[in-house]
Amino acid sequence: MDRVTSFFQGDLSRTSRILLVAVALALLPSIFLPVWRIGLIAPQYPGGLSLVIYPHTVGGDLSEVNILNHYIGMAEIEPDEFPEFMFIPFFILRFLGFAVLAALVGRLAIAAIGYIDFVVFGAVMLYDFKNWLYEFGHNLSPSAPIRMEPFTPNLLGTTEVANFTVTSYPSAGATLMFVAGALGPVILFLEWRRRRHAA
Amino acid sequence: MRDRKLYRVGIPLAVVAGAFLLAMSCADGGGQVSGDVGDIAQARGLSQADVTAALKTYVPTGKMDEYLLFSSAGHGGQVLVIGVPSMRLLKVIGVFTPEPWQGWGYGAEDTHLVLAEGEMNNRPITWADTHHPALSETDGDYDGQYLFINDKANPRIAVIDLRDFETKQIVTDPLMASNHGGAFVTPNTEYVIEAAQYAAPLDGSYAPLSEYEEKYRGAITFWKFDRDAGRLDLDQTFVIELPPYWQDLSDAGKGPSFGWAFLNSFCSEMATGGIESGNPPFEAGCSANDMDYLAIVNWQAAAEVAAQPGKTVQIQGRRVIPIQTAVEEGLLYFAPEPKSPHGADVTPDGTQIIVSGKLDPHATIYSWEKIQQAIANQDFSGTDDFGIPILNFDAIIDGQVELGLGPLHTQFAGNGVAFTSLFLEPSVVKWNYEQMQVIEKLPVHYNVGHLAAAEGDTKSPDGNYLVSLNKWSLDRFTPVGPLLPQNFQLIDVAGPQMQLLYDSPIGIGEPHYAQMIKADKLNVWQTYPEIGFDPRRMAPAEDPAMPGEERIERRGNEVHVYMTAIRSHFTPEHIEVNQGDNVVIHLTNVEQALDATHGFAVDKHNINVSIEPGESQVIRFTADQAGVFPYYCTEFCSALHLEMVGYLLVKP
Structure with missing residues (x-):
């Protein structure tokens, strides 16, 4: 236990601190960039339709998708009604703050707390997203003109819904967050190796 | 400029290609593609010039005219x-x-x-x-x-x-x-x-x-x-x-x-x-x-x-x-x-x-x-x-x-x-x-x-x-x-x-x-730039129906209907007036999608309006005949187009 405590109490190497700055730089644009994209392809829409999910709202062909969804009795997608959009940008800012602080102070413990915070948040958000997809796919109005079996669009990959092929995949924002997230284990590994050499 | 050059190169190329295909087809009737073209030309009695003309004018699906x-x-x-x-x-x-x-x-x-x-x-x-x-x-x-x-x-x-x-x-x-x-x-x-x-x-x-x-x-x-x-x-x-x-x-x-x-x-x-009086007709007098x-x-x-x-x-x-x-x-x-x-x-x-x-x-x-x-x-x-x-x-x-x-x-x-x-x-x-x-x-x-x-x-x-x-x-x-x-x-x-x-x-x-x-x-609009747009003035309409604000207001013997159209319904779907009322329908197509035009026809009233995405129109008529008059969408807008309908009920 002492070893673990002392490990995290240690200072960060110059390389690790630079990597933490990289984490911060990756997270900064992800506040504004689209996180996820859901593409809808059907013959009547040669260019396809898309829903673009940002940290703070949903964009893209929202009104058209809502018109289509109403035929199967799906609830209207109203960006203002998702509480998540109120705090997600601030959460990203918080992780960014942890990374900057850790880089400035040079303490591994701060970096570690920030990283755990980030990973937990990411997992919760993905679960939340998945949950919303389930909700929208299952809360279908029984009086809808077209009745269909409840469904859950895939978080990642393709789902067939009526005449549409729906493809969901991470966008620039999420990619940057994955990059930032991947740098965590790298820093941990570098620090572990440095301490082992020092010992 | 570049397009014109391409074009100038393109037409001779098309001519050459057409001639080549035809020549090939004549020389070798058993060939695959060339044989088909030649067979078709022969069967339809088309000359070489006909084939090149067809090649020069045919615009395949999905391509556009120049x-x-x-x-x-x-x-x-x-x-x-x-x-x-x-x-x-x-x-x-x-x-x-x-x-x-x-x-x-x-x-x-x-x-x-x-x-x-x-x-x-x-x-x-x-x-x-x-x-x-x-x-x-x-x-x-x-x-x-x-x-x-x-x-x-x-x-x-x-x-x-x-x-x-x-x-x-x-x-x-x-x-x-x-x-x-x-x-x-x-x-x-x-x-x-x-x-x-x-x-x-x-x-x-x-x-x-x-x-x-x-x-x-x-x-x-x-x-x-x-x-x-x-x-x-x-x-x-x-x-x-x-x-x-x-x-x-x-x-x-x-x-x-x-x-x-x-x-x-x-x-x-x-x-x-x-000419009837013996004068030169215009055709002679004027020349x-x-x-x-x-x-x-x-x-x-x-x-x-x-x-x-x-x-x-x-x-x-x-x-x-x-x-x-x-x-x-x-x-x-x-x-x-x-x-x-x-x-x-x-x-x-x-x-x-x-x-x-x-x-x-x-x-x-x-x-x-x-x-x-x-x-x-x-x-x-x-x-x-x-x-x-x-x-x-x-x-x-x-x-x-x-x-x-x-x-x-x-x-x-x-x-x-x-x-x-x-x-x-x-x-x-x-x-x-x-x-x-x-x-x-x-x-x-x-x-x-x-x-x-x-x-x-x-x-x-x-x-x-x-x-x-x-x-x-x-x-x-x-x-x-x-x-x-x-x-x-x-x-x-x-x-x-x-x-x-x-x-x-x-x-x-x-x-x-x-x-x-x-x-x-040309800089062509494919939908109107915002919902509630007046095409005549090319500006936002003065008193358009807007989504969420649909209503029927009576002002004396004038009945104002603020109606929206979206696939596949009008809101409202019931309009009840008294015989002799002047009906004013403020109608907005609240769609933003390409080609999502709705029509609005009132049976037996000589009314058919086309409202393109974003467009707002005012329709005035006197409900002079008591009875029941369906109004419906005249553009086949969606799978539930036939259900895009409402009733104008005129009470005697």
């Missing part, structure tokens, strides 16, 4: 939009005549307001003899913003906005009995020019034909165009009085001849007909003399004169420069021209004017430089009966070229090449007006009137496509009764030899003229 041809619909009173080279009809724009698909004149208040502008003597006029469309220009080139078109029968001009392809304004010309020399625009669309045809008293009064010379007059109207407003501005419009000759086509000078307009006149004999007059008008100076006090007279609310003032101020000159002229066409560089008439086999080429010199030197051969100076014919022409029988109208291809229609032969003649040489003739089918070349009356013609607007089609199409369609023939003029490519029947009227513009010059 040019748009804006054509008059003749008696149809509308404008036709045709894709080139496929010659597919893309749209009929409702202009002077109600058109149900677009809801043009069937309940939408905006459309009634525009059509009402075209009433004459308080009489609704629901047809038009549309003749000459004119695309707006900037610096002598089409800019793709507006289209103007005249109505010969009821002297009117319409303004069409090429953002949404809808008519925005109709103006009437009370001074004229009919018009023909228009619409033509000046190089920056400063003015839209319209010249009278059959003379009549300008004040609209009665005068016996025995007083023809004293009381009857011609006129040329310069409609000022306010480009920002997208409207012709009556306050700045002026007219020049002309002798009672009949004006034919006109064209505006450009480049060195900027500021001037040229218009033909015929029947300078001032014949008044009366008795060898020469008529080309009017040369300084519109730029005329605009300044018209602005000065005391230089104009007011006739029917219009500022008119009298002939005498026009002569004194040096605004108006005549040039003799061979009789019964039709086309007066200014060359792309603006240095020459080409005039041709049905009864003389020559095209006469006037030099702008020589005309200016003759005016400066007062080199006149006399004046006409109205004191208008007549320039010395020999001093102002560069020459005459014998083109053939019945030369009518000229379009340009650049590099001194011109195409002139020969009504009587009937052919299109390709010739060079700089070298004064005929190059080639191509028979057309039949009785060609106007020609429309790709950007062929601008300062930079494209020189690749030409459409021959033929009056008779005779044996060209499967018989459809004694009234035959007109025939638009597409001709490839890019190569050294002209090739006839395609016959396109026009079954709505007799189009006179068309203009062809590169499609990518």
Whole structure:
């Protein structure tokens, strides 16, 4: 236990601190960039339709998708009604703050707390997203003109819904967050190796 | 530029490819693809030229035409939009005549307001003899913003906005009995020019034909165009009085001849007909003399004169420069021209004017430089009966070229090449007006009137496509009764030899003229820019129905319905009124998707409105009949289109 405590109490190497700055730089644009994209392809829409999910709202062909969804009795997608959009940008800012602080102070413990915070948040958000997809796919109005079996669009990959092929995949924002997230284990590994050499 | 080069390479390549495929198919009937093409050509009796023509005009699904041809619909009173080279009809724009698909004149208040502008003597006029469309220009080139078109029968001009392809304004010309020399625009669309045809008293009064010379007059109207407003501005419009000759086509000078307009006149004999009384009929009386007059008008100076006090007279609310003032101020000159002229066409560089008439086999080429010199030197051969100076014919022409029988109208291809229609032969003649040489003739089918070349009356013609607007089609199409369609023939003029490519029947009227513009010059809206948009004013509507605010309000005996349309329902779906109520429906299509147009028809009320995505319209009618009237969407908008319906319930 002492070893673990002392490990995290240690200072960060110059390389690790630079990597933490990289984490911060990756997270900064992800506040504004689209996180996820859901593409809808059907013959009547040669260019396809898309829903673009940002940290703070949903964009893209929202009104058209809502018109289509109403035929199967799906609830209207109203960006203002998702509480998540109120705090997600601030959460990203918080992780960014942890990374900057850790880089400035040079303490591994701060970096570690920030990283755990980030990973937990990411997992919760993905679960939340998945949950919303389930909700929208299952809360279908029984009086809808077209009745269909409840469904859950895939978080990642393709789902067939009526005449549409729906493809969901991470966008620039999420990619940057994955990059930032991947740098965590790298820093941990570098620090572990440095301490082992020092010992 | 790059496109044109590609095109010039492309056409020969297509020809070569076609010829190659055909040759291959003849040589080796058992081959795979080539065999198919050859077999098809053989089975259908197609020649090699037919196959190349097909290759040059076929536009496969998903591909688009390179040019748009804006054509008059003749008696149809509308404008036709045709894709080139496929010659597919893309749209009929409702202009002077109600058109149900677009809801043009069937309940939408905006459309009634525009059509009402075209009433004459308080009489609704629901047809038009549309003749000459004119695309707006900037610096002598089409800019793709507006289209103007005249109505010969009821002297009117319409303004069409090429953002949404809808008519925005109709103006009437009370001074004229009919018009023909228009619409033509000046190089920056400063003015839209319209010249009278059959003379009549300008004040609209009665005068016996025995007083023809004293009381009857011609006129040329310069409609000022306010480009920002997208409207012709009556306050700045002026007219020049002309002798009672009949004006034919006109064209505006450009480049060195900027500021001037040229218009033909015929029947300078001032014949008044009366075959039934033993007089020569008009056809003989109007062609008795060898020469008529080309009017040369300084519109730029005329605009300044018209602005000065005391230089104009007011006739029917219009500022008119009298002939005498026009002569004194040096605004108006005549040039003799061979009789019964039709086309007066200014060359792309603006240095020459080409005039041709049905009864003389020559095209006469006037030099702008020589005309200016003759005016400066007062080199006149006399004046006409109205004191208008007549320039010395020999001093102002560069020459005459014998083109053939019945030369009518000229379009340009650049590099001194011109195409002139020969009504009587009937052919299109390709010739060079700089070298004064005929190059080639191509028979057309039949009785060609106007020609429309790709950007062929601008300062930079494209020189690749030409459409021959033929009056008779005779044996060209499967018989459809004694009234035959007109025939638009597409001709490839890019190569050294002209090739006839395609016959396109026009079954709505007799189009006179068309203009062809590169499609990518247009900036077309595919939906209205915001929800609740008024297309007539091209601005947000004043009191539109908006989503979430649908309601029915009673104001005395007026019932206002704020209704939205979205796939697949109207809101509200029930409207209950009392017999005798005035119903005002504020209807908005709240869609934003491409092509998500809804119709709105009220059964038995002569109402059908087209509301395109974003559009808002007001529909007024009196519920004068008690009963039950479904209203429904007339555009098949969605799978539940039939369910897009409501009930108007009128209680007795």
